Amino acid sequence: MIRFIHTADWQLGKPFGRMPDDVRTVLQEARLDVIDAISKLAADKGADDVLVAGDVFDAPEPGERVVRQALARMQRAQCRWWLLPGNHDYARAEGLWARLSRDAPANVRVLAEALPVTLSERAVILPAPLLYRRTPDDPTAVFESMTTPAGVHRIGLAHGPIQSFSSTAAMNLILADRAQRSGLDYLALGDWHGFTQIGERTAYSGTPEADDFDRPVTGGAVLVEIAAPGAVPALSHHPLGRFTWRNEAWPIDGVSGLEAKLRRLRAEADLSRLVLRLKVSGIVSLADRVTMRERLESELGLETRWLDLDLQDLFAKPTADDLGDIDAHGVLRVAAERLLAMAKGSGPEAQLAGAALERLFVENLRAARTVEADA
Structure with a gap:
């Protein structure tokens, strides 16, 4: 059995530009506070790892205070954090993610390269970090060439839609059957802000703190439990948001x-x-x-x-x-x-x-x- 928390789309540092200053400050602090809520959920559920499927920050340069606040909150948690660049905070050369790789505490792992990473002796993360805000290619296509030891869980971590709602060419579009094509036990996705399960092995966790009027938002995180390699994951969504x-x-x-x-x-x-x-x-x-x-x-x-x-x-x-x-x-x-x-x-x-x-x-x-x- 492996057990972990799947979350995404924190968008720390989001400006909330239309709001009055006092409201903006409260909403921004709530997004930082949700890190503590996720940490508590992980502890309560016995999960040692938290996988963040992109858009940890709202911009490639969110500001030093936001970065320091986030790292300090993650450092005091008892779990490990696995952070993936998304389309809001894509991995620019020598930018935010290079600094995070140097400055992050020991329990924070940066997944800025498309290379398999050992989660535990029983599981491997296959990350698909975004290097650009928009790309016409499926960022998870790389999973097909990623080899892992026999008998371990293959956990995909990516950021992008599985369906385009625009009349223009879709960007960062991920195949809906990527988990099956690439032999994944579970594909943890970010981008959609509401919890959405796609078949048995793929899900969007949604954002942990609501932030929008115009799209489905659930304000929580997902506990993922997989009994054995190849077994169907058991998913449970847990509300966390303040607002x-x-x-x-x-x-x-x-x-x-x-x-x-x-x-x-x-x-x-x-x-x-x-x-x-x-x-x-x-x-x-x-x-x-x-x-x-x-x-x-x-x-x-x-x-x-x-x-x-x-x-x-x-x-x-x-x-x-x-x-x-x-x-x-x-x-x-x-x-x-x-x-x-x-x-x-x-x-x-x-x-x-x-x-x-x-x-x-x-x-x-x-x-x-x-x-x-x-x-």
């Missing part, structure tokens, strides 16, 4: 509908660990739209780790009561009626008029609240 990323679309017809959506979300998720992209759509009164925006920005926006809020398709249809709240007989009421007439049109001018009317409503509401507070 959950969700992409939600809420069609809503009023404040009561928003309340129902918020109750459901709070029941389903730990909001403090939620990174949420939310698109709200519908046609509501102007007063309801203002109330809903305030609720989402001042409540949900502060309860979640980060809220990416899109209200472009939440349209306000002002009512007589809405206009009645704006300076019933004064110049502001006249302006509001003109804006309303313009907003009923189409095109960019209508959108601007609608936004201006909402702004007028909000400022009028704030002024009224100030008067009440001073009374």
